[in-house]
Amino acid sequence: MKGIHVTSEIGKLKKVCLHRPGDELLNLPPDELERLLFDDVPFLEVAQAEHDRFAEILREQGTEVLYLEQLVAEAFKAHPGAREEFLNEYIEEAGIKGQAMPAIVRDYLNSIEDDFEFVKKTMAGVAKSEIDLPHASSATLDDMVSAHSDKESDLIIDPMPNLYFTRDPFACVGNGVSLNRMYAVTRNRETLYGKYIFKYHPEYADTPLWFQRDAASHIEGGDILNLSNKALAVGISQRTQAAAIDILAQNIFWKTEGCEIEKIFAFDIPNCRAFMHLDTVFTQIDVDKFTIHPAIMGTLRVFELTKGATPGEVDIKEHTDSLEKILEYATGVDGIKLIPCGGGDPIAAAREQWNDGSNTLCVEPGTIVVYQRNNVTNDVLYKEGLNLLVMPSAELSRGRGGPRCMSMPFQREDL
Numbered sequence: 001m002k003g004i005h006v007t008s009e010i011g012k013l014k015k016v017c018l019h020r021p022g023d024e025l026l027n028l029p030p031d032e033l034e035r036l037l038f039d040d041v042p043f044l045e046v047a048q049a050e051h052d053r054f055a056e057i058l059r060e061q062g063t064e065v066l067y068l069e070q071l072v073a074e075a076f077k078a079h080p081g082a083r084e085e086f087l088n089e090y091i092e093e094a095g096i097k098g099q100a101m102p103a104i105v106r107d108y109l110n111s112i113e114d115d116f117e118f119v120k121k122t123m124a125g126v127a128k129s130e131i132d133l134p135h136a137s138s139a140t141l142d143d144m145v146s147a148h149s150d151k152e153s154d155l156i157i158d159p160m161p162n163l164y165f166t167r168d169p170f171a172c173v174g175n176g177v178s179l180n181r182m183y184a185v186t187r188n189r190e191t192l193y194g195k196y197i198f199k200y201h202p203e204y205a206d207t208p209l210w211f212q213r214d215a216a217s218h219i220e221g222g223d224i225l226n227l228s229n230k231a232l233a234v235g236i237s238q239r240t241q242a243a244a245i246d247i248l249a250q251n252i253f254w255k256t257e258g259c260e261i262e263k264i265f266a267f268d269i270p271n272c273r274a275f276m277h278l279d280t281v282f283t284q285i286d287v288d289k290f291t292i293h294p295a296i297m298g299t300l301r302v303f304e305l306t307k308g309a310t311p312g313e314v315d316i317k318e319h320t321d322s323l324e325k326i327l328e329y330a331t332g333v334d335g336i337k338l339i340p341c342g343g344g345d346p347i348a349a350a351r352e353q354w355n356d357g358s359n360t361l362c363v364e365p366g367t368i369v370v371y372q373r374n375n376v377t378n379d380v381l382y383k384e385g386l387n388l389l390v391m392p393s394a395e396l397s398r399g400r401g402g403p404r405c406m407s408m409p410f411q412r413e414d415l
């Protein structure tokens with residue numbers, strides 16, 4: 001089957017998009033970690049081995065694994081001119097200082113003939129040591145200072161270390177995609193890759209977009225959960241603004257064709273790094289089960305958005321029932337059970353949520369990929385009868401994301 005098809009969080013996973021961590025993790029300057037939204041410098045070789053095991057686990061379940069970098073290279077191959085268009089946009093958004101420097105870096109990147117290597121290089125970033133820096137006669141003062149001053153970074157273009165969290169820059173909903181505008185500049189550049197896949201890739205070029213990367217407000221895929229073909233949950237979080245959910249609702253209900261979603265449930269979660277997205281505190285693992293970080297219970301407000309009666313109108317109401325009841329109403333399934341991360345121990349819950357104990361990837365109802373390190377939560381899940389596919393996680397978890405964050409389903413079987 002061609003194209004995108006995702007109508008739940010749990011239907012059998014047929015195709016998924018990953019990104020194998022690459023040289024972008026070698027270009028991570030330790031004193032820039034906060035700005036780049038990363039928490040440590042991982043050991044690349046081990047991170048890649050862990051990631052390869054993740055991909056292998058998915059293939060063992062019959063899932064086709066697609067790689068973001070490969071899809072972009074295929075889009076360039078299929079459409080002459082796409083690579084040049086991408087490069088122009090990439091250079092414009094790369095934050096390169098000086099007037100002479102952008103053209104120099106552009107030529108340098110363009111000299112990489114192989115599309116796949118070219119794409120990976122744009123992801124890795126560019127260091128000053130790689131190119132001939134401009135000299136006084138051919139450059140502005142800004143070029144000179146940024147190229148040669150010790151006070152400046154050793155990098156001309158930042159790496160994109162968060163790319164292996166393919167969940168966030170775009171999100172598949174039904175047969176379309178929310179091409180996101182991200183909270184931070186460092187991650188907004190990642191959405192360019194999705195833009196070119198959904199514009200030029202032979203299998204995905206006609207995908208409708210429910211959100212555009214130049215929107216006025218930000219939304220990230222970790223906040224978008226497909227509860228059913230008719231219902232979406234979206235977090236209001238550090239990364240997703242309520243105003244972005246208004247835009248999404250307008251697009252889905254009124255401005256675009258082909259989306260089956262009739263109800264959007266907005267979950268207002270605390271605004272902090274540990275809970276950056278809804279999927280860091282809440283993921284669906286079976287028809288009637290969700291994992292949840294207990295710390296969000298009690299503070300959570302849930303709003304329901306539906307199509308209004310007159311063009312452009314969206315009706316909004318707040319739900320005051322328990323979360324279980326709201327989820328029963330939203331999914332149409334009775335007897336919803338919430339399984340707390342950390343098994344009820346607040347210290348274990350906080351520790352394991354920090355390492356994404358609530359961030360599971362469901363490959364079919366009741367079968368989930370989890371990080372090995374979250375043993376307290378994993379024990380609880382075993383006892384609840386879940387089938388756990390356990391993956392190594394010492395290095396990948398340093399980026400603050402788990403199996404759901406590291407995957408973007410392109411196709412799931414309908415339930």
Ligand SMILES: NC(=O)NCCC[C@H](N)C(=O)O
Pocket residue numbers: 037038162165167168187221222223276277279280399400401402404405
């Ligand atoms: N869906 C997710 O929760 N993704 C994890 C993203 C982690 C990344 N370091 C970030 O801060 O954006």
